Amino acid sequence: MMAFIEENHRRPSKYKLEEHDMLNWFKSNKKIMNKGTFPKERLEKFNKLLELAEKYRRLNQHDIKD
Numbered sequence: 188m189m190a191f192i193e194e195n196h197r198r199p200s201k202y203k204l205e206e207h208d209m210l211n212w213f214k215s216n217k218k219i220m221n222k223g224t225f226p227k228e229r230l231e232k233f234n235k236l237l238e239l240a241e242k243y244r245r246l247n248q249h250d251i252k253d
Contacts, residue, residue, distance in 0.1 A: 188213055189236055197243050213240070 188209050192198060199206035199213070216233060219225050225233065 189239060192236075192239050192243055198240055198245070 188199070191206075191209060199210040201207070201210055213236075216225070217237075220230070220233060
């Protein structure tokens with residue numbers, strides 16, 4: 188997923204069938220992390236992925252500040 192975001196400068200889309208598996212993996216791992224059951228050895232790498240994903244987070248009209 189890290190390579191996908193770096194190459195495409197966006198997160199995986201829920202509207203593109205070929206990107207569904209990647210998006211579902213990302214969402215399920217975020218849930219595991221929020222529960223506190225995420226493996227410690229993977230936590231640092233996943234935090235880097237979260238930072239990169241946040242950089243390319245899609246904004247809607249309510250997120251845009253004037």
